[in-house]
Amino acid sequence: MTGKSNKTAESGLDWVSVAIFFGLMIIGWLNIYAAVFDESATGGFTFSSRYGSQLVWIGICTLAAIVIMLIDEIYYHVLAYPIYFLMLLVLLVTLAVGTTVNGAQSWLRIGGFSVQPAEFAKFATALALARYMSSYSFSMSDWKSKLAAAAIFGVPMVIILLQNDAGSAIVFASFLVVFYREGFNGWFYVAAGMLVFLFVFSFIWTPTVLLAAIIVICTAIEGIMNGGWKRNIRYLAAVGFVSATICLAASLISGRVLDYYWFLLGSALASLAAVGIYAWRTTLYNIFISIGMLVGSIAFTGMVDAVFAHMKLHQQKRILNLLGVESDPQFWGYNVNQSKIAIGSGGFFGKGYLQGTQTKYDFVPEQSTDFIFCTVGEEWGFVGSVIVLGLFCWLILRLIRMGERQQEAFGRVYCYGVAAIFLFHVLVNVGMTIGIMPVIGIPLPLFSYGGSSLLAFTLLFFVAVKLDSHGREGIARSRNLQ
DSSP: OHHHHHHHHHHHSOHHHHHHHHHHHHHHHHHHHHHHOOTTOOSOSOTTSHHHHHHHHHHHHHHHHHHHHHSOTHHHHHTHHHHHHHHHHHHHHHHHHOEEETTEEEEEEETTEEEOHHHHHHHHHHHHHHHHHTSTTOOTTOHHHHHHHHHHHHHHHHHHHHTTOHHHHHGGGGGHHHHHHTTOOTHHHHHHHHHHHHHHHTTTSOHHHHHHHHHHHHHHHHHHHHOOHHHHHHHHHHHHHHHHHHHHHHHHHHTSOOOHHHHHHHHHHHHHHHHHHHHHHTTOTTHHHHHHHHHHHHHHHHHHHHHHHTSOHHHHHHHHHHHTSSOOTTTTTHHHHHHHHHHHHTTTTOSOTTOOHHHHTTOSTTTTTTTTHHHHHHHHHHHHHHHHHHHHHHHHHHHHHHHHTOSSHHHHHHHHHHHHHHHHHHHHHHHHHTTSSOOOOOOOTTTSSOHHHHHHHHHHHHHHHHHHHHHHHHHHHHHHHO
């Protein structure tokens, strides 16, 4: 009986995922060592260095992983709310008396250590959200339930924003992936994508081109929902023809060239009344979704300048540099420019471990933290970068698989939350190092130097592994009984 019980327990642990996790952690440490390596130093290995400190944190995280696996999984469900509210209290304390680092008041000094509570808030929020969304009272069709669930990740997000740590705050938006998995209306994500599109292209296109794009996109969305493409093409042609005719006539009468934007806007808004009547008579109520998106998009484009004006100067400059509106490679765009040089110089196979010149001579700022992927690109090249990204993808897919095989909603919601957090960090961090994402200062999981980040990701991952092992043990027992 004892041998069979031990075999069942061992079969419940996802050893492949654990191996990937620790493999990435070790590869990350090797890159931190390379990023801070000084061949002229004479002291040898020292724990006071960044690579020495990170090695200590790897040991602490290994012990934490063992402890997590020894704790009964029921406690993660029972203690979800207490952990969450305790973390909110810690975030508020940090907001009041925290230490400011790089402009963000998001650190607490405890003795000789500095801790970033925002990293652990992700773990606490994932637990609390899983607890609430797995309760009997929760229903994705109930707006009160959805608002309460949104508040669970919205409250810490706002507190962290008040700490002036926008990068850490934005990560909490990754919990919207959990909402989608649990049945949230997909059109919300279409609308959110539309807002991102409008914000980006409002800096690139003229107002007239952007307005024309909005009208075409909203009409296309209506066509996808209801069909009738010929009707939609006639509508677009009519709006374009009427607005152009009126603009031309007004220009001839006034004797000067008038801005076509206002005539196109007027024609589009005036046509909405006729479209609404048509939708009501033909019971095509989905058309009202397109009408709402059109009106909302036009209103949002009018607010983009106000939103942009309230951003910090460095955030504005990074966005403008990213979009190519401004080019300042020696100041605001310096980090990204040096990062792309480092990654590009690695070529296909890389320069070799500890042989990266951009890394060795500290051309890239924050290379052991936010820009650690530059070391991978320069010294390991395209092949090494693909391997690292492949391991991350494999780990995230296995987390999703853990969620799908959960027998209870708590484990499914939690595993999807962890997968979404890992995915968001990898996409944004790697994206900003190669210049396709704005620099917002979030770490690359298991790679970037920092004890808070490493321990937080360890907690997130191994609680998911523990919940998964419990579910797999239950399946194994049921098969043995059969």
